[in-house]
Amino acid sequence: MHDLIQRLTSLPWDQAPQWLFLIPALFMLLGAAGAVMLRNLIHCALCLTLSFIALGVLFIALGAEFVGFVQLLVYVGAVTMLILFAILLTPAGEVAASNNPFRSFQLSRALSAVGGAMIALLVLGTLLASIFFSPHARAAVTPVTAATAPAAAIGENLLNHTLLPLQGTAVLLTAALIGAALLAKEEKQS
């Protein structure tokens, strides 16, 4: 008993919080895998949401509170809903009836597997390259904390240094919104 307690308490528990990130990371991977592999589209979307939530938790665990909350707010609150709406509003029969150029089932399967693998490799490569060749990667890793990345600093950056891109994005999004509304309206009249 005595020994056990001694041994347990002498384990490097103070390192534990750094390993805790594995839990959300695991959920994120599970969610991502589910989003790709499940058959039911709604289940896929829900798995994707799980992945988003885990990502948000990771951000928060890394001390990037603001980004984490925005991740939750935007992705869980808005993007997921968008995906779900899109799935629900798409009539179920249309995908099956679409004209597949690759008549042979086997061929299409093989082609899509190869294409998918290539895209995945490409994305992974880009990510790795950007991580390894970015100047931040060589700098000493300083954990982002609430003190170094407060909401105020982000706001300051957004509205002072990157005002033009921000406004440009806003205009683009507005244009897209108006376009979407117009498209929807046209469809209703026809």
Place this chain on the structure above:
Amino acid sequence: MSFQPHTFSFNESDGAGASTLDVSLGPQHPSTHGVFRMNVRMDGETIVKLQPVFGYLHRNHEKLAESHSWLGTMPYTDRLDYICPITNNWAYAVAVEKLAGIEVPERAEYIRVIVGELTRLQNHTAFLGFILGDMGAWGSALMYAFREREKILDLFEWLTGARMMVNYMRFGGVRCDLPVGWLEKARAYVETYPAFLDEMEQLLTGNEILLARLQGVGVLSGERAINGGLSGPVLRASGIDYDIRKVDGYGVYPRLNFRIPRGTKGDCFDRFMLRILEARESIKILRQAFAQIPEGPTLNPAVKQRGFKPPVGEAYGRIEGPKGELGFHLISEGGEKPYRIHIRPPSLINLTLLEEMCLGTKLADVMVILGSIDIVLGEVDR
């Protein structure tokens, strides 16, 4: 051909496409006023097709009458429109009196007018509550309405012995005279009624949400209303001046001074307001009737109620019920039992234009329109 309600649905070919949704509202649904069903096809929340299905509460009233005596049919009329049984009694009595040519004593006519208008008051009051319930108000208006209705039902119980199933009218009069003190109590009660209506109006008619929910919803033109055979407040809301109390002038109504309100738009709000305006007119009628009621017998002594045998013939008697024209078509072969009775229920006939009013509106409007027609399923299905 066998009718199977549970498989009954629309033809797939007459739909607007794959993006519509068929919903069966009812027969067990919170706001269909009983066991009523509407097969609804919706595009989003907009109604593109609506099919009323009724008959779930069919109780054979017309057929039952053929195996009952003339008097024995009277208590069954209570159960047609169970919100206002007295006017049902009255319509049946009027029809039988027309068939047999029976005179009604004057006091009985006044009593009939008094209880009939009290019935109209409580029906219209309950209507206000019901339609608010259909709109999703959490029962305040309904509870106030039932509070007042309760007091009228107490008067009925005092007079007839029962709150709802009164069985009060008889051929050639009414079953019993007013108890001592009834008239004073009723008069005092009716005097409190305008204040209650004012309170209801303060609660309801200014409310922006209610206005938005009722105005411009379920518009029905006067022409369509006439063609559909509609009657009662629904018809008058479409601007048609037609009230059997004025047209037929039955009972002592010609002696009473009252007005018939009419709407101008024919939407749900007009139907709603018309109930309030009619209730106010009813109060006027009641005041006059209280002042004019004479002493005298309440039942024509020449008429034998038990074993009543009218002469051979047919008659159609009708009155202006709270919901519209309530008529009884009687055929007598001179026996103790009617050969055939046909009931013209206002609820059923007002319901016939439901789809027309609902097309293009939202799902929530269907409930309001249904509520604004003011149906009672007991009368619709009979």
Place this chain on the structure above:
Amino acid sequence: MMNFPGSGILKGMVVTARNMIGSYFDRAHAKRLITEQYPEERPTLPEASRSFPFLVFDGQDPEAGMRCVACKICEKECPPQCIFIEQDRDANGKLLRRPKIFDIDISVCMGCQICVESCPFESIRMDNIYEMSSCDRFGSLVIHKGQLLKSNEYYRSINPTEAAETDARIEAARIKKAAAAKVAAEKVAAARAAAAAKAAAEQAAQPPSEPEQPAP
């Protein structure tokens, strides 16, 4: 006056608030709180209030004082056919003027009181009891003669006005009957007396062969 957007909603809220506060100051159950707290508070039923029929008997003994004569008019008139009557027979199988079985199925009865109106013997009347629920669907909802028979005093207690009218009617009928009987008896007596007088006269006209003729 106040008519900005949203004022209608505020007015409505004033009404609900007034009703809420008013309900706490409404002691007499007169205006706002009309709910009766049922098991503790019982409604005071008006005299005419009716639920199900019962049979009236006079005096103390239900069987002896029973007014019902098993004429079966109510059974015939009852719209939902909820009355069942069987006439009683004596030891010799002769029909008696009283029911052996008188059942009312209150699960069928609709309380229309047409039986009351059609009864020529003032025998069946409407009760105002309302606690008739039971756990037995079939047995206890059919009420038998024993349960149906209630005294005239009970009737007077639930509906004094109508009971008094009925009593007066019965009394009047009894007096009329008694008077009629008296008249009939007097008529008989008078006839007999006349006959006797005639006989006496005849006897008087004839020679008195039997002088000691007792008077009738």
Place this chain on the structure above:
Amino acid sequence: MNFLENLPLATKKFILDLVEWVCGWFCSKLGIQLPGWVMPALLTLVSILIVIVALIAVFMVMFALMSVFERKILARMQNRYGPNRVGFFRWRLCGLFQPVADGIKMLTKEDIVPRGADKIVHFLAPIVMVAPALILPVILPYGRGMVPIELSSGILFFFALGAGTELAVFMAGWSSNNKYSVMGAMRAIAQMISYELPLVMSAVVVALVAGTLSPNGIVEAQGGLSFGFLPNWFVFTPWGFVACLLFYIGALAESNRSPFDLPEGESELVAGHLTEYSGFKYAIFFMAEYVGMFAINGLLVTLFLGGYQAPFAFLDFIPSWCWFFGKLAFLAFTMVWVRATMPRFRIDQMMQFAWKLMLPMSFAALISAATWYYTGRGLLGWALSILIVGVPYLILGYFCFTRRHTADNRRYLFSE
């Protein structure tokens, strides 16, 4: 009254001391030398647990009380008695034990899952619903120094977690395999997304003036009096009043309460996304809705009603947390009051209301607040900000909403 004021914090400290003392006593008994980081970690853990237990207990009790008082108040407004029977043996206690009875009933009811339902999602939906609802209240400052978790962007946290509710509602509606449920879910999502905008915008207005997203900082920004008599609460400024109303309406919509109870609109959609739920799952939905309602009302108190602050200094003898819960109770009462009065919106009217009135008004409030802030909070600022929110309100109110309804004077003809 310092004792009452400090009662919650003192209790927490007492429990922590107790734990520390007991641990130390045990260690010395057993002769174990603990590493230096163990005790602080343990105490942190215990203090977190205390906060969780206290929060859940407080909100559960509030939920129970609310469920009975809501029914009683609603009943009184409708001239009924409301629940007044359930008590403790012979004592009825005005029906205060009703929630206990309800809970037992809900627990013992059969949990029905429709045959065609997606069982996993159907099971997960109540959990997804209740988890954010229970986490939401942690950022609220309940009293002076009584913030369970002090977050610098707490307001954002609140809205971020609030997004989870939409997901749960969708899951519930979709998985039930019922047309009413799906329609209810779609309505709920449309409604929540639409009303989240004005809700967030009116919170942004406050963040703009207070210059912080931390709830505690916002409460502290509302201390003191302006003009010498008016508490510095944001609701007592023109822009704040408008933003508060918008936030309140948005809160009604977010917590699916009348007149925005379209998702469960029982006269149309039987019970919306809850149609196929029964037993304790239904109770959990119900609970999550109420706790969410308290949380959002708590945020309203924090943002606009001065949080735990007393309106005037001489009222400071009442503990700060009492002020907070008092204001919360008042808001909950008004929600019941609104529910007793109003009919329900129609779906298109609800959307119109959000996008055509509330969103422009929240922008107007933002501009108004900025004007008020930069003109130095004086009388000029007041006048300008009243103008900036008043004019759009009247224009929008008269021309977009009520003109159609009230301006055409309905005429009713009477024939003799």
